[in-house]
Amino acid sequence: MSAAAGSFGAGFAWAFRRDMRIAWRHPGETLLVIAFFIFVASLFPLGIGAEPELLRRIAPGVIWVCAVLAAFLSLPAMFATDYSDGSLEQMALSPHPMPGWVSGKILAHWVASGVPVIALSPLIGLQYGLTPDTLAVLAAALAIGTPVLSLLGAACTALALGARGGGVLLALLALPLFVPVLIFGAGAADAQASGLSPAPHLSLLGAGLIVAAVALPATVCLALRIALD
Amino acid sequence: MSHAFYLWMSYGATAIVLVAEIVLLRMRRAHAMKLVEEEKDLEAQD
Amino acid sequence: MNINWYYFASPTTFYRLAGRIAPWAFVLAVITGAAGLYLGLVVAPTDAQQGEVYRVIFIHVPAAWMSMFLYFVMACYGALSLTFNTRLGAMMARSLAPTGAMFTFVSLWTGSFWGRPTWGTYWVWDARLTSELVLLFLYFGFIALANAFEDPRRGDRASALLALIGLVNLPIIYFSVLWWNTLHQGSSVSLRGTSMHVTMLWGMLAMAFSFWMYSVGTAFTRVRAIILERERRTRWVRGLVAGAHS
Numbered sequence: 001m002s003a004a005a006g007s008f009g010a011g012f013a014w015a016f017r018r019d020m021r022i023a024w025r026h027p028g029e030t031l032l033v034i035a036f037f038i039f040v041a042s043l044f045p046l047g048i049g050a051e052p053e054l055l056r057r058i059a060p061g062v063i064w065v066c067a068v069l070a071a072f073l074s075l076p077a078m079f080a081t082d083y084s085d086g087s088l089e090q091m092a093l094s095p096h097p098m099p100g101w102v103s104g105k106i107l108a109h110w111v112a113s114g115v116p117v118i119a120l121s122p123l124i125g126l127q128y129g130l131t132p133d134t135l136a137v138l139a140a141a142l143a144i145g146t147p148v149l150s151l152l153g154a155a156c157t158a159l160a161l162g163a164r165g166g167g168v169l170l171a172l173l174a175l176p177l178f179v180p181v182l183i184f185g186a187g188a189a190d191a192q193a194s195g196l197s198p199a200p201h202l203s204l205l206g207a208g209l210i211v212a213a214v215a216l217p218a219t220v221c222l223a224l225r226i227a228l229d
Numbered sequence: 230m231s232h233a234f235y236l237w238m239s240y241g242a243t244a245i246v247l248v249a250e251i252v253l254l255r256m257r258r259a260h261a262m263k264l265v266e267e268e269k270d271l272e273a274q275d
Numbered sequence: 276m277n278i279n280w281y282y283f284a285s286p287t288t289f290y291r292l293a294g295r296i297a298p299w300a301f302v303l304a305v306i307t308g309a310a311g312l313y314l315g316l317v318v319a320p321t322d323a324q325q326g327e328v329y330r331v332i333f334i335h336v337p338a339a340w341m342s343m344f345l346y347f348v349m350a351c352y353g354a355l356s357l358t359f360n361t362r363l364g365a366m367m368a369r370s371l372a373p374t375g376a377m378f379t380f381v382s383l384w385t386g387s388f389w390g391r392p393t394w395g396t397y398w399v400w401d402a403r404l405t406s407e408l409v410l411l412f413l414y415f416g417f418i419a420l421a422n423a424f425e426d427p428r429r430g431d432r433a434s435a436l437l438a439l440i441g442l443v444n445l446p447i448i449y450f451s452v453l454w455w456n457t458l459h460q461g462s463s464v465s466l467r468g469t470s471m472h473v474t475m476l477w478g479m480l481a482m483a484f485s486f487w488m489y490s491v492g493t494a495f496t497r498v499r500a501i502i503l504e505r506e507r508r509t510r511w512v513r514g515l516v517a518g519a520h521s
Contacts, residue, residue, distance in 0.1 A: 022493060155440055159433045163423035172419055173437065176412035179405065180447065211443075222357075226432045232328035235392050239331045240384040243338070247489070250377055252495055261503035265516045268507045 008103075011096025015104030023112045029077055030112045033070045037117055040066050041124045053127050059128035060138055060189030066124075067117045067142055067185075071149040074113040075157045075170060078105055083161050083227070092228055097223040106154045106217070112146045112193040114146030130193070137192040137202075145185040151216040158223035166227050181208065282511040286363050286487050286502045293495035300492035303483045311481030319474040331389040332475070337383040337483035342410060343445050345375035345490055349365065349417070350442045353435030363452050363498075365431030366505065369421055376414035382383055383407055402451035403459040413441040427505060 009115055044062050045055055082088040107197055121142055125135045154172040163169055188201035315333035319338050322329040351369040356364030384406070387397045398404065421434035454460055506512045 152440075156437075159420060159437055160423065163420070163433075165419065165423050169416075169419055169423055172412065173416045176409045176416065177440070179409050180444075183405065219436065223433065223436055225437065226429065228428075232326055234328060235328050235388045239334055239388045242384050243381050246377055246381060250374065250493060254493060254500070255477065257396045258500040258503075259452060261500040261507075262516060265512055267502055269513050269516060272513070275502050 004112050006096030006100070008097050008100035009072060009099030011094065011098075012104040012107075014096070015091070015101035016108050017104075020111065023108065026027070029074060030116065034074065034111050034120065037070050037120060038124070040069070044130070055128045056193070059125055059130050060134070060186040060193070062128070063121055063124055063138065064138050064142075064145075064182050064189075065116075065187040067121075067146060068149065068175070068182050070117055071146060071153055072171065072174055072178070073155045074109065075174065076167070078109050078154055078157050078160055079224070080157075088224070089228055092224065094113050098224070099217040102154070102220050102224070103217045104134045106150050106220070109154065110147050110150040114142070114150060117146060118142045130189075134189055134193045138189040138199045141185040141188040141202060141205060142200070144202065144209050145181045148181050148205070148209050148212045149178055151212040152181075154211060154220045155216055155223060156229060158220045161227040162223070166183075169204050181205070184208075196220030284359075284361055284363055286366070286506055289363055290499055290502050293499050296490045297495040297499075300488045300495065304492060306485075307481050307488065308485035311478050312483055314474055314478035314481060317518050319478055320472060321346060325393055326476035327383065328392050332490065333482050335382060335385040335389060336479055337486045338385065339407070342375060342379035342382050342407070342487045343448060344487075345371050345378065345439070346410060346414070347442070347445060350374060350438040355437040357435050357439075358430060362428075362431070362505070365428075365435060366498050366501045368435060369418075369431075369501060370494040371490070372414055372418050372421070373497070374493045376411060376418070378406065378486065378490075379396045379411040379414060383411065401459055402455045403448060405447040407450055409444055410441075411446060413437075413444060416441075452453055517520050 044058065048054060079088060082091070091163070092098060094101070100209060118139055121139050121148060122135045125138055130138065153174050156170060156177065160166075160170050184201045184205050188198040188205065191198045192202060285293055311333060315330055321327060327376065332484070349368045352364045352368040352371070355361065383404070386407075390399070391397050417434050417438055420437055421430040424430045424433070503512060503515075
């Protein structure tokens with residue numbers, strides 16, 4: 001029996017639905033991310049003191065650092081379970097082209113970790129006293145930047161699959177790559193708050209997203225092949 | 230802090246780091262040689 | 276004439292070649308380094324604005340150049356090793372990483388001690404400094420990933436891919452002073468000409484060449500050690516040690 005020719009779209013949809021279903025049935029991971037985001041963002045005013053001017057200034061940076069950490073903490077879940085129980089190998093053997101279902105997994109990761117952060121950022125931003133226009137720019141920056149984090153994170157996770165040194169190694173790989181996204185994302189909101197245009201920052205983030213979306217899924221596939229051989 | 234301090238800290242640290250790299254490299258080579266000898270002894274025992 | 280381009284692609288032949296080149300590379304490094312230091316510390320005039328402390332430039336700029344250049348070469352070797360599945364390409368990439376990390380550290384350290392008297396601060400989170408720091412962590416990540424697996428080949432290939440991903444950081448470092456209004460000064464040396472005093476320029480170039488030769492020396496020495504470690508079960512390696520003992 002000849003295997004039906006797989007397609008990018010079919011593989012993408014399958015992987016996305018599967019990972020979303022898993023996340024839905026085991027909401028612990030996602031809720032942890034959301035809880036972490038809220039707790040940490042709330043800890044800063046407690047630690048630094050609730051001086052409004054100071055909070056307004058640090059808000060974009062703080063929220064972005066929390067977004068980065070939230071993206072980072074949910075990275076291992078992308079491939080680890082599937083790798084250890086062998087389903088990743090099965091998926092690699094499927095007729096669907098690898099970039100397809102890999103992209104589906106990455107999108108699922110973003111929906112579970114990035115979208116909650118984007119949705120909650122206005123609330124946290126209000127807590128820090130940000131003005132509506134800054135909130136909007138911050139949410140936009142997060143919307144463009146968090147998928148980049150998911151894409152970069154996927155590449156790092158795939159490279160480090162099954163390695164000794166676990167979480168620390170992953171941090172060493174992922175966080176330096178996250179830094180430019182953090183800088184431009186927070187910079188966009190800072191610019192808006194200072195009265196300058198956030199357009200350069202947002203454009204760079206957008207360009208980064210395009211390059212990442214085009215180049216990284218194939219890179220992740222190569223990294224997975226290296227891991228599975 | 231006089232300017233001499235900054236110059237010494239810069240050139241000095243560079244010198245230290247260069248020497249350290251050479252020393253570590255020699256240690257690595259010695260260790261590699263030792264591994265080869267151990268491998269030879271293992272084979273001689275067979 | 277048929278050139279066998281793959282002749283030196285085997286660890287066996289490359290081991291001897293590297294062994295012959297490395298000492299000469301070190302000799303050149305010492306000679307040009309001495310010349311560069313002489314030019315930089317004795318001949319070059321005192322700077323009108325910064326006085327003597329500007330002489331850090333003779334270490335700082337060559338080290339920064341090497342930090343980027345070595346990463347680029349390392350990524351190239353990584354690409355070669357992935358494309359052609361050669362062991363030696365990966366071994367060369369591994370040999371370059373520690374030296375590259377060292378020069379990145381030197382660049383950051385000397386830059387910091389130059390910044391304190393001139394800008395008033397040891398550190399600032401501007402584009403160039405931040406991306407150079409990211410480069411240091413990329414080196415560390417490369418080394419860590421390469422050594423994180425039982426199977427060295429897995430480490431070879433994973434780290435090669437990581438090096439390629441991180442390659443995007445190099446243009447950011449290089450063009451950062453052009454793209455953003457940063458505290459770090461723009462480039463005064465380009466292919467078209469320079470605005471600095473001629474002895475300063477030559478001192479810097481001599482030091483850059485010296486660092487380059489030093490890197491060749493260390494990389495070739497290190498790759499020889501790696502070849503010994505990895506190929507220790509082969510006859511030719513065991514023969515080397517026998518030769519050393521007889």
